[in-house]
Amino acid sequence: MNLTLKIWRQKNAKEKGQMVDYKISNVSPDMSFLEMLDVLNNELIEKGDDPVAFDHDCREGICGMCSLFINGEAHGPDRGITTCQLHMRMFKDGDTIYIEPFRAKAFPVIKDLVVDRTAFDKIQHAGGFVSVNTSGNTQDANAIPIPKHDADRAFDAATCIGCGACVATCKNSSAMLFVSAKVSQFALLPQGKVEAAERVLNMVNEMDALGFGNCTNTGACEVECPKGISLENIARMNREYLKASLK
Amino acid sequence: MAKSALLKSSLAKKYWMALTGLFLCLFLVGHLAGNLQLIFGDASAFNEYALFMTTNPAVKVLSYVTYISILFHAIDGIVLTIQNKKARPIGYAKNNAAANSSFSSRNMAVLGTLLLVFIVTHMVNFWAKMHFTQMPLQTIEVKMEGQKPLIVYKTVQEQYIPVEAVDRGQVELKGTKFYQFGTDLKVADGYKDLHKITIEFFKDPSYGIFYTIGYVLAMIVLGFHLSHGFASAFQSLGINNPRYNGVVKGIGYLFAYLVPALFAIIPLYIYFIK
Amino acid sequence: MKLDSKIPNGPLDKKWSDYKNHIKLVNPANKRNIDVIVVGTGLAGGSAAATLAELGYNVKAFCYQDSPRRAHSIAAQGGINASKNYQGDGDSVYRLFYDTVKGGDYRAREANVYRLAEVSENIIDQCVAQGVPFAREYGGLLDNRSFGGVQVSRTFYAKGQTGQQLLLGAYSAMNRQIGRGKIKMYNRHEMLDIVLVDGKARGIIARNLINGEIERHSAHAVVICTGGYGNVFFLSTNAMGSNVTAAWKAHKRGAYFANPCYTQIHPTCIPVTGDHQSKLTLMSESLRNDGRIWVPKKMEDAIAIREGKLKPTQIAEEDRDYYLERRYPSFGNLVPRDVASRAAKERCDAGYGVNSTGEAVYLDFASAIERYGKEQARIQHLDENDAKLVYKLGKDVVENKYGNLFQMYEKIVDEDPYTTPMMIYPAVHYTMGGLWVDYNLMSTIEGCYILGEANFSDHGANRLGASALMQGLADGYFVLPYTIGDYLANDIRTGAIPTDLPEFAAAEKNVRDIIDHLMNNKGTHSVDHFHKKLGKIMWDKVGMARNAKGLTEAMDEIAELREDFYKNVKVSGTAESFNQELEKALRVADFLELGELFAKDALHREESCGGHFREEHQTEDGEAKRDDENFAYVAAWEYKGNPREAVLHKEDLVYENIKLVTRSYK
Structure with a gap:
């Protein structure tokens, strides 16, 4: 699958952020959403760009560390799962995916998609x-x-x-x-x-x-x-x- | 009690929203019962009802509670909305809220504001006229055989005072009260003819159609507001049991559709049928 | 230095209570003047921090996650063992002790394990008092289930989320103390070095992961509860952030590393699907209570399945090889993890694996659904010959027991495990090895305590299911709070430890130097690139089956890879900000050292025991062959500047209460 990602980038808590577009290709439907972001980050690193910061840890849906507001929904379009359990088979080739941090005054952004x-x-x-x-x-x-x-x-x-x-x-x-x-x-x-x-x-x-x-x-x-x-x-x-x- | 601050805490605000909201639902039922006289009763019945509503002491107390409820419901709602907006200073670029919640539930503040506007215009059109302006008094046409019809005022004391008597100066009319001419001697009280005002309002040749449409739209807004608000009030008060939730929701929807629909039928009936 | 395990004298069942009665105590007024650092907030760290704070010590707790509640103990699914004998099926402290030593293939320390079994009952009482919602029966009493390697039902559970519930219990106890100011919580902090003053652990250097600041923290004792090092394999069931750094830094400062090669490969994980894979997901061992494991009997069926031409449900009963039931009739599908894992590998290596990769076996619930369905039909006086009804009733029972696991499986694999058997394959799960500790849980660094998975003490060469939670909580709630007092009693007049001592400055410089090197390295490859390579070496040569040739190669390859890493790694961003790449780089740097020691330990241990299987040492029918004469000892390694030059210290394992026999589950 080839996808367009619109990702919130923000250097730190003080600076202003904005949505930035990224293209990603050869995404397998069996990948988890976070694995897709891993691939993007590896590409960014090899290009010399700053990878996208996002919270994650157990990657099996229990630690509660991963967040992400994906296409207008917390943990994305699937139900009963966390972002790490969201799989790319929920999306279609050519989709544009919005990825934003959890937003609330009580959850200030630390960096990119990471919130406190x-x-x-x-x-x-x-x-x-x-x-x-x-x-x-x-x-x-x-x-x-x-x-x-x-x-x-x-x-x-x-x-x-x-x-x-x-x-x-x-x-x-x-x-x-x-x-x-x-x-x-x-x-x-x-x-x-x-x-x-x-x-x-x-x-x-x-x-x-x-x-x-x-x-x-x-x-x-x-x-x-x-x-x-x-x-x-x-x-x-x-x-x-x-x-x-x-x- | 000290810590709970029954006015300030977020939960207390919910309780007040729910209590005032449910009370206003009761008010709607009462109001509707009266309004239906416009269809099922004659002018007298309606005007009697209007008089009762403005003079009965118990109703007066209730009406003040209603005013306060409306104000409180509105102010509490506005405060909540402002606080809630502040809780998310930066919004989402894309928010697919329709995936997880109903239109009404997300737009209670907008719906409520529209209703407030409606309530204000509604009160200017009817309530204020009733209270603060010189209203026409209800008259009835009495037909007697062989004579031309006689038009008389209907009074609370069930006396009938011919209009001519006022015209000729036998009886003096001050407000709604009839006096023997030139004295302080009250003869009777007339009925304000709210019925006539209402019918004329909606049958107004140039604006009646707009008033009717406006009223119906307002009732649609009310329907949306109630479709979330009714069941929501129970949840706010802590009444949530999977066994009965369906019933509460069902009654809520029934209420939300039926009550505004019946309200809306009245101006349509007046405009198109009466 | 001679290893002294400080095991108290006396009969086994009296050791702990006698010892507790005679160790030194710190009076409450003095506890207020003593600081303790706890690194890691999982079951061991969380429970230790809470209990120490309750006792009156000033605790500073550290975790790299954004909240202590996220420690990876949370992912433990199946349950926690305790010798309550609520089921009346013959359980006892001795039996739990015996099962644990036997399950660990006689490579654990008797006294520690007995103490663990003794306090196991307190854990359940404690957790219930804290409001942990364990599963209950209709009578309102606690329910139990059975786990691998034992013949009693002693496992307490909360659906498939027991670790979560227990951790939230410990976290709630911590919260109470944080609220009271007795615990100062440092989340999003990572310990990068331990500071020794006059040979005693007196503080740590930590990096604030939000702003990159390097901080000095002092205390009278340091407690390390940072879990295992399974992520040295890159793919494991550990959390992405799980790492060896804290333990490894302590090792480099003088703590001996014991039995690093004892690694548990868990038999029931979801198989790998592709190169993009970042982690493996465990399906609880409790599934083996009801699931039956099989592969096709005929090679042509296996091939057809791999090619997608055949479905598992199309294979007739007589063409299925329930190899665990065949090989181990008395324990069947409930053999210990190491045995089950090797058996799966054996079948797949022989060509009977089922996934498209050939590395998977089936875990089938069809017969459980039928059995439960019939039972329910009888209970409800319904027709037990109505297949549809029986299936529905049985499915409900299975769903009730394992619903969340089945759902998890379906989300990942996109197949319905109620109708198609699950596919599973072994994956790295737990590390029995860890820093060496004595009976007090103190490492070879004075004042540095190691708890939970990070130490080596209780599970020998293989851990039984539902025992990790038990050990973490036992160490934190009921062992350390006593034993640490004995040490801290000498510190009541010491006063606060200043952080401007030269030892702190030196340790901080050390940390800054490594970070500077990594940040200024103008390399070409991301950290993951090296981590994946390390993982492949480890899995291929230091994985489920090991041999001398492979292990020797692995040591060289890891050393080479380490050199390559320092030359060619590329870490983007800056050191003075939130930088996840730098976090990973620092962790992988330590894995690259540990990996070599790991292989060295595996190479030196010329026997097969528990999770350590040397191909050279097996019986004719492929079972592990232990060598008690030469290897009944703990291998504790002392750091000497390079992992391969580590010096071996032996702690002989003396069994006074158990006769060593060949472990058999046949």
């Missing part, structure tokens, strides 16, 4: 944990039976990989899907219920302070989320917050 997502970590510092010491002196793991249904839903919420696609895709750059996934995981488990009220208040306050937008229930985040985190979690967070506020 430490805002997510900061929200977690505010309450994304159960306050239990790691001494191992807890009760036996089977001491509290947890209904399978709750455990499964907690797991579903916990599968969030913190990639930021929800923020990138939301027209308001809202982080509610991310925050609600963590709030839900713990709110559904007896271990987390103890400090559920504190947690939701602290995490939401931190989220607001970091400059994420508000949720207007468009549902785009749920569609683009590589792990299929459900909007139910946001509703649960809304409930938890309301309960905590009225306490």
Whole structure:
């Protein structure tokens, strides 16, 4: 396949960036999207140009490092995957592909397509944990039976990989899907219920302070989320917050 | 409570949007019920309804809640929109939002602004006229055998005062109230003829067609706004259960299509049929 | 220097508790004055950082990713072992210990492994308390599954994302301490050297990957938890950024590197498709619980499949060779990883491989779907002879168990694994070798501790499935926090370590010199060019089967390639900015040294054991032939200026509680 790539290039956080066109040929449909960018970068290096910086690590869809807004969608046109799992067979010969960084005030660009997502970590510092010491002196793991249904839903919420696609895709750059996934995981488990009220208040306050937008229930985040985190979690967070506020 | 700041936090704003929105949905139902008198009732029924709406103390309280809700819904919406715009200072060169969200959900602010414009013009055309201008009073034609028809004012006290009596100066008309000429002695209250105003408005020979089209368009906008807003309000209030989501969504769509459609039928009926 | 493993005296099952009762402690007030650097934030690093901070030490944690949550532990799929015996199937601490030593082909240290088995139970309790959503049964209790090389169900899991859930547990514990200010987090930082003051580890030199600044960080102890070095093969299941740099720098400063040749080749990975390939994707070993591995029995069928003329579903049952079930009837498809990998290679080398490359075998779920379907039909009182219904019911069960793995496979290969058997092939996955540590997890550098995959200690020559997660968390949560106190107790009066010491300046200069050389090298080839070449040498000559000739050649070729690299590599951009090419170049430079030591170690070990298979040392039917008389030792290599001149130190492995026997899974 031969493709035209329109890629956001930006030297560093301070300088202005712009879209730059690149041509790439002999792309195999079996390549992953990132492997296609590897090929482009090798060509750029051999030509003496600066390669395109992009985040990636595990390349199996679990670390959440890869980002990329491809043809107007977070992680590209396929569903239930991260960019590293996107394959070139999703595109056609002669296509023009727009590649942009995840955009949000809370995710400033570091270079080219690399953004700073430490805002997510900061929200977690505010309450994304159960306050239990790691001494191992807890009760036996089977001491509290947890209904399978709750455990499964907690797991579903916990599968969030913190990639930021929800923020990138939301027209308001809202982080509610991310925050609600963590709030839900713990709110559904007896271990987390103890400090559920504190947690939701602290995490939401931190989220607001970091400059994420508000949720207007468009549902785009749920569609683009590589792990299929459900909007139910946001509703649960809304409930938890309301309960905590009225306490 | 201290940390939650029930006004400031992002979630609190959602709650208020949802609560005011749902209240306004209730208001729409009430308003629609009255408006349908234009089709199914006669002028008297409609004018009685209009009087009731402007004088009943309970309705008055509700109407103030409605005004406040509209204002709050609009202001909260504007604040949210500004904040949300700020959350992404640089936009995307290409954004395929249609792939993951509905048109209405993405354009609630625009739809809401259009509705606000509509509400303002609507209130200028009807509500303000009703409240602040000298409205014609409702008259009825009484036919008696062998005589030429007599035109009388219909009054709240169910008295009928011939128009001639006013013309001849037997009865004095101040606002909507009839007095014995030259005294402070009130005879009766007339009905403001909102029915007539409404019919004439939409049947206006030169502008009626535009008013009708404008009204119908506004109802289409309302339909879009409601098609996202209704179910969205439940989600905002934390009501989301896969077992009932379908029902809520279904009712939401039904509401979003039916209510504006019924509203829109009225001017069409007036313009084309009445 | 003589290696002293510092294994406590006493009976095996009392060693750890007695030892804990007698080591020195640091009182809480003094802990506030002690700094610890933790490099790497995977299961080992994350759990260590959190626990040390909870205890009161000031922790500085470093990771090269943008968040500690992204460490590659997150990719572990199948599960974590613990000797809870919740299933009542005869499991015990001893049995987990025994299985691990046996699985490691008797090349692991008894005392360490026993301790690991002992604390395994605490891990599960701890993780549940942290809110890790393990899979549960309908009664609300924890569920278990079975893994390769064992005959009990002791593996706890969270679908196919156990590593993710455990890492997020450790990350949440870290977050709590970061929020409290007890951990200072340095993400997007890479350790480029360790600083020794008076022979003790007292700090590191790190590069801020965002702006390229070279930073000095001091502490009273340095804990390295930077994982394995599988990426020396270029293609592996490791993350793209996984590297040996931190461990290798410590090695160059005096930490001995133990058993570098012990590498685990995982049998169930998605086969390579072309030259563009940047990494290999693992399909969890748990799939072998239900999947059956086979290749065609007839050569002509294999050829027809490779040419695309035949589909696997068209091959009749009697024409299929379920070679694991044939060769190892008692363990069948659940033989340990090294055995399963070699068996796949043997079939493919013999010409029965199935992919267009000839390097793949089938992992088939058809019979599992049928078995589960019938079971469900019986449970639900439906007709178990209705094939369509049975298929649907069975598919639901399989989907529930492995859904995310199947989806992952389908996205990559573009084939539906429910209807067509999966294709798999072995790939480099885990490195059992690593920096040598004593019972306290301290390396041969005083005050430098090595945890998790980065050390060599617990898995011998082959690691059993679901044991890596167990080891990482055991080291970080339950071992290091005790043993490090014994060392730091001597440092309560030391005070903060200044970073303007000449040792820091020298280490920083060293780092700057390498970076300057790489940046100013006006070469012609990208870093990947050299990395791919290194990977090919390693896979061809130091891979699943090794021989003296190939290993000797590999050593020379790697040395040559290294020279070529320093002459001809081209690193674009600047050193003072975000520069991913420079990051790669620095990592590959170290792989190019490690690779040679790796081959040297493999050459010296004249036996086959676990993941190390020497063609010269095999039985007639192709099984590994161990030499306990001459090689029952840990090979710890001391750096002497050039990898090939490394000096061998032996730590004899003494087995007091286990009788060494030939490992058999037949």
